Amino acid sequence: MDQHNTTENFESQALTDHLRELRSCLIVTFIAVFAGFGLSYAYIRPIGSWFFKPLVDVLPEGTSLIFTSYQEGFFFT
Numbered sequence: 001m002d003q004h005n006t007t008e009n010f011e012s013q014a015l016t017d018h019l020r021e022l023r024s025c026l027i028v029t030f031i032a033v034f035a036g037f038g039l040s041y042a043y044i045r046p047i048g049s050w051f052f053k054p055l056v057d058v059l060p061e062g063t064s065l066i067f068t069s070y071q072e073g074f075f076f077t
Contacts, residue, residue, distance in 0.1 A: 013021075040047060052065065059065070 055065070
């Protein structure tokens, strides 16, 4: 696609066209973020296990992780 042609198309659009395009991009972005959050929340335990595995491997035997905030213990217990 030609850079000059793209610039002309961008400049010739009305403000409402720009706002419609922005709205559609925001909707798609929101759906993608929500889907990613839902997918990662569905697999929170495997993700947490993978994330903490290097730390758990070097902990002394008979010890465990201590969480410093309420939500950490809720998600990874």
